[in-house]
Amino acid sequence: GxxxxxxxxxxxxxxxxxxxxxxxxxxxxxxxxxxxxxxxxxxxxxxxxxxxxxxxxxLPAPEWQSSAETMVAPRNATEATLAAIWRDVLKREQVGVTDNFFALGGDSLSATRAIARTQKELKLNVPLKAMFEAQTLEALAERLDVLGWANVPQPSSHADAELEEGVI
Known part of the structure; x- marks a missing residue:
């Protein structure tokens, strides 16, 4: 490209x-x-x-590997968001949940761009290291979902007291 x-x-x-x-x-x-x-x-x-x-x-041009023959479409909102980001960053027509970012032609610079977009769109603080540790779309989406749940604000102690009393 x-x-x-x-x-x-x-x-x-x-x-x-x-x-x-x-x-x-x-x-x-x-x-x-x-x-x-x-x-x-x-x-x-x-x-x-x-x-x-x-x-x-x-030297032959590299063939960017895609699991197109066994492509699994995104199954939830996080996977769909990541697939759209990866398609845009990697200039690919299709990205499945089992695809590996680096096997599709990603490198550290494109990983940085993908993580920056992911942070912006999902409003999560995602370290670049996550892309290198969870290289498939499915694995990264799973990590981000866990991170998203971990970042959900906990109810205040006042709300907890009202909940216990049945006020809410």
């Missing part, structure tokens, strides 16, 4: 499979957020120029 994103191209040792999700989790534990690639592309070998240098032009 014209935006620049950090992409990792990975070549595994022979007879070794690469688990992209596990690799992403390891990178998130050891790198600052802005250095975690938004896409990880496994390759059999890196393309080389005739001089033996990396041929950057021959």
């Amino acid at each position: 014209g935006s620049k994103r950090l992409v990792a191209y990975v070549v595994a040792q022979p007879e070794t499979d690469i688990n992209i999700d596990t690799l992403r989790q390891q990178l998130q534990r050891s790198l600052p957020d802005y250095m975690v690639p938004s896409a990880i592309v496994p390759l059999a070998a890196l393309p080389l120029t005739p001089n033996g240098k990396l041929d950057r032009n021959a």
